[in-house]
Amino acid sequence: MLEILPSKDITTGAVQFSGKASQADADKLESYVAKHYGTNRKFNILAIIRDVDGTNLMGMISGLKFDAKRMNQFSKIAAVSNLQWVQSMANLGNMMPNLEVKAFSEEEIEKAWGWIITSGD
Numbered sequence: 001m002l003e004i005l006p007s008k009d010i011t012t013g014a015v016q017f018s019g020k021a022s023q024a025d026a027d028k029l030e031s032y033v034a035k036h037y038g039t040n041r042k043f044n045i046l047a048i049i050r051d052v053d054g055t056n057l058m059g060m061i062s063g064l065k066f067d068a069k070r071m072n073q074f075s076k077i078a079a080v081s082n083l084q085w086v087q088s089m090a091n092l093g094n095m096m097p098n099l100e101v102k103a104f105s106e107e108e109i110e111k112a113w114g115w116i117i118t119s120g121d
Helices: 023-037 057-070 084-093 106-116
Strands: 002-005 012-021 043-055 074-080 100-104
Touching: 002 023, 012 023, 023 043, 043 106, 074 084, 074 106, 084 100, 100 106
Parallel strands: 012 043, 043 074, 074 100
Antiparallel strands: 002 012
8 A cells, every 4th residue: 555645845645555566555655746846856765664465466567557657756765674675676777867866764754754865975
């Protein structure tokens, strides 16, 4: 399930993932991004990832379509989670050109906000 959270920064979308991702979640995220950032404006994502049960196939495919469509708009992604695999995913994300991805534990949420809204590390 995807929940849109209040953001501390106009250029950052804040979301929380838990349970299973679905097509409805992908549609909700796409709608939010289209409304707030259009098709060209750069933006950041602060994603809190909790208790992920996995995804269904449609949710995964939709997520990949979202990423490919918006890839040139992403600036930074802060992944906030106590799940081990999130750090590995953040490292993979850093291989993408013009994208910074950093993982934080849930206890470091304020540090994640500080990192994502500054221009440097």
